[in-house]
Amino acid sequence: MQKDQLLTRRRALLAGAAALAAGAAGTAGLLASTGSPDPPARSTGPAAGAAARRALKPSAYRLRPLTGDVPPRAVPPPVPVRRAPLLRMAGRGRTMLLTFDDGPDPRCTPHILDTLARYDVRATFFVCGEMADWNRDLLARMADEGHVVGNHTWSHPLLTGLSRSGVRSEMERTSDVVEEACGERPQWFRAPYGAWNRTVFQLGAELGMEPLAWTVDTGDWAAPGTRAIVDRVENGAAPGVVVLSHDAGGDRSQSVRALRSYLPWLLDSGYHLTVPRRPPA
Structure with a gap:
């Protein structure tokens, strides 16, 4: 009796081992066929339908990146706390900067970008977070075409009348939108109305931004x-000059037309229109 029980148990173990071997062979065959350049012929009929229903599906869990794989936010480079904004840009020869504030605005910004592209010129756009959040495609275009995207606060308030936390919120929210749309945080900041104080300089430096005003x-x-706009640019043109214009905040069709006139004049006069570069600390 015991001998029969031992034989029965042995047969069961052998059968289980055979089943496991068959399953492993099937899995190996599935993996091998996945990597084959020539897929096996597709079978038809009820058996094929049942096999398809039993086909393995990729695990959604395996497709999720591990928490440690998500790169941390880049730490902004150290920036000195300045006591006054930069008004001019040092550079060789007849170098000038064109800057545009308050945008982006789909009514005018694309026309300005088109004109800059026509003459292969780069400019700096100080954007407001409220506008930028609704027009991220224009921010992406600015970055793609080599322009500098700067921070001009979220809602264009008078910063000298806000608390420290209020100033930080205006700056930081806008930097977040710029980073999401352009891939990097802004390195330049311009205070609305040109209103600066110690808090603005300190927080701008903490957020990795240099203060840039205009000439x-x-x-x-x-x-x-x-x-009148054209005359002010042409009469004020000089090496290191920073020109302030606007591409939003109202009807800026005059700004669009003026750029089409004074930009070729500046180039013909030997000026090099470029973007700001960080000065030495």
Whole structure:
């Protein structure tokens, strides 16, 4: 009796081992066929349908990146706390900077970008977070075409009237949007209305941004006329000059037309239009 029980148990173990071997062979065959350049012929019929229903599916869990694989936010490079904004840019020869504030605005910004692209010129756009959040495609285009995207706060407030936490929120939220749209955080900041104080300089430096003001104000925000804007740029042109214009905050069609006029004049006059570079600490 005991001998029969031992034989029965042995047969069961052998059968189980055979089943495991068959399963392993089937799995190996499936993996091998996945890597084969010539897929096996597709079978048809009820058996094929049942096999398809039993086919392995990729695990959604395996497709998720591990927490440790997500790169941490880049730490901004150290920036000195300045007591005044930069007004001019040092550079060789007749170098000038064109800057545009308050955008991006789908009504005017694309026309400005088109004109800059036509003449292969790079500019700096100080964007407001509220506008940038709704027009991330324009931010991406700016970055793709080699322009510098700077921070001009979230809602364009008078920063000298805000608390420290309020100033930080205005700056940081805008930097977040720029990073999400362009792939990197802004390295330049411009205070609305040119209103600076110690808090603004300190927080800007903490967020990795240099303060940049301007040398020539086109006054285009007041819509003085296309000719008046052109005259202010051409009369104020000089090496190191930073020109202030706007591509949002109202009807900026005069700014668009003025750029089409003074940009070729600047180039013909030997000026090199470029983007800002960090000065030595």
